Amino acid sequence: MLIENAMGIFTGMAGEAMRTRGAIRVRDGVIAAIGRLQAEPGEQRLDACGCVIYPGLISTHHHLFQSVMKGVRTAINLPLAGWLRSVPYTYWSHIDEEALAVAARIALAELLLSGTTTAADHHYLFSDSFRFDPAHVIFEVARSLGIRLVFCRGGATKGRHFDTDELVPMPVERLEHMLKSVEVCAQRFHDASPGSLSQVVLAPTTPTWSLEAGELKEVIASARRMKLRLHSHLSETHEYVDFCLSVHGKRPVHWIAEHNWLGPDVWFAHLVHLDDSEVRLLASTGTGMAHCPQSNCRLGSGVAPADAMARLGGAVSLGVDGAASNESADMISEMHSCWHTHRALKGADAVTAEDVVHWATAGGARVLGRPEIGTLAPGQQADIAIFDLDQPRHFGMHDPLIAPVTCAGSASLRYLMIGGRLVVENGAIPGLDIAKLRSDAARVVAKLAA
Ligand code: ZN
Numbered sequence: 001m002l003i004e005n006a007m008g009i010f011t012g013m014a015g016e017a018m019r020t021r022g023a024i025r026v027r028d029g030v031i032a033a034i035g036r037l038q039a040e041p042g043e044q045r046l047d048a049c050g051c052v053i054y055p056g057l058i059s060t061h062h063h064l065f066q067s068v069m070k071g072v073r074t075a076i077n078l079p080l081a082g083w084l085r086s087v088p089y090t091y092w093s094h095i096d097e098e099a100l101a102v103a104a105r106i107a108l109a110e111l112l113l114s115g116t117t118t119a120a121d122h123h124y125l126f127s128d129s130f131r132f133d134p135a136h137v138i139f140e141v142a143r144s145l146g147i148r149l150v151f152c153r154g155g156a157t158k159g160r161h162f163d164t165d166e167l168v169p170m171p172v173e174r175l176e177h178m179l180k181s182v183e184v185c186a187q188r189f190h191d192a193s194p195g196s197l198s199q200v201v202l203a204p205t206t207p208t209w210s211l212e213a214g215e216l217k218e219v220i221a222s223a224r225r226m227k228l229r230l231h232s233h234l235s236e237t238h239e240y241v242d243f244c245l246s247v248h249g250k251r252p253v254h255w256i257a258e259h260n261w262l263g264p265d266v267w268f269a270h271l272v273h274l275d276d277s278e279v280r281l282l283a284s285t286g287t288g289m290a291h292c293p294q295s296n297c298r299l300g301s302g303v304a305p306a307d308a309m310a311r312l313g314g315a316v317s318l319g320v321d322g323a324a325s326n327e328s329a330d331m332i333s334e335m336h337s338c339w340h341t342h343r344a345l346k347g348a349d350a351v352t353a354e355d356v357v358h359w360a361t362a363g364g365a366r367v368l369g370r371p372e373i374g375t376l377a378p379g380q381q382a383d384i385a386i387f388d389l390d391q392p393r394h395f396g397m398h399d400p401l402i403a404p405v406t407c408a409g410s411a412s413l414r415y416l417m418i419g420g421r422l423v424v425e426n427g428a429i430p431g432l433d434i435a436k437l438r439s440d441a442a443r444v445v446a447k448l449a450a
Pocket residue numbers: 061062063122233269321322
């Protein structure tokens with residue numbers, strides 16, 4: 001297959017290597033060549049005239065189940081703790097198999113339609129009260145859509161204080177049960193081979209409130225023994241810092257460092273409230289950040305020092321986070337917000353469109369330990385987003401390559417390809433019945449609201 005006539009290509013790589021031009025040849029799901037290429041006899045040709053090409057985008061933090069909990073009125077103006085209590089903690093026990101499948105389908109369809117080819121889902125609802133396996137439900141939906149899924153198996157061994165009163169407490173499990181379940185999940189779904197569509201990660205919900213401090217070393221040792229990555233939430237709000245300083249006498253990153261929770265096989269969502277020494281420690285250990293600017297804005301949590309960490313060579317990626325705290329699981333809109341928020345605070349050169357694209361592509365691949373995705377170069381997986389600059393908001397651009405980031409709005413994808421397979425064509429997902437998804441969503445929301 002030959003992708004030709006594009007206005008330009010962003011490779012995902014840093015610096016000067018970000019921009020290139022020409023055609024892209026895809027063979028056996030992999031990029032065979034980029035540059036001045038002529039079609040070979042019998043080769044399928046994809047016309048990218050009027051389009052710009054990016055690597056498929058990578059979202060490194062999400063909670064798919066929340067996609068039927070958007071815009072909950074009681075929590076729309078609450079910060080993290082009140083929001084947690086009013087949304088996920090209020091609704092979790094009503095997420096049945098249908099609600100979970102519908103939520104996952106909404107979220108993954110949104111991601112695909114914004115040019116995303118790999119998604120990490122942090123799922124932390126596991127309870128004996130469920131008569132289904134959440135991992136099975138979510139992997140099935142991902143498989144039907146063809147997206148690469150990294151399933152971060154969450155959970156807790158202790159509850160938070162607002163678990164009490166009239167709410168059904170969030171499920172907790174004993175540590176050995178959690179670790180055994182992750183091992184079983186990995187045996188079933190974790191494919192470590194390059195180009196894998198299905199991976200599993202060990203992901204307790206937070207090291208602060210979901211685990212006993214004495215369990216942290218065992219958790220990271222188990223992840224490394226099982227050859228799985230470790231993911232969690234950290235320093236999303238000041239509460240993390242206050243809690244760690246008062247209980248452990250240290251800031252969160254220094255505290256988890258004592259428990260071996262740093263390294264290139266670990267990444268955390270948010271990392272908003274960091275001091276300079278924490279940024280340096282994260283960067284020097286290669287510990288990853290899933291930067292979620294839209295969710296952090298929505299909950300009033302602050303702006304993570306992603307730019308400072310990136311300047312030190314740290315591993316920065318972007319994540320949309322769950323739809324209950326960011327109604328739009330849209331990586332184009334996430335990139336646009338990222339580009340804006342840092343500049344609003346720190347000046348017009350704080351973060352460039354190229355930085356944001358690098359974080360959303362190669363940065364995501366680094367954080368997920370997937371060197372074969374996130375960049376466009378010979379030998380890489382053919383995960384390719386071809387954005388049509390066909391809306392009036394794109395007209396008049398002097399530098400069309402940055403248009404998807406700077407002009408924002410919903411993407412218009414001419415094609416999206418994952419491992420050489422077309423998963424979006426002319427802004428639609430072949431085989432996905434949007435009318436049915438809309439009515440399924442309305443039915444699930446009516447049931448949850450009741
Ligand atoms: Zn989260």
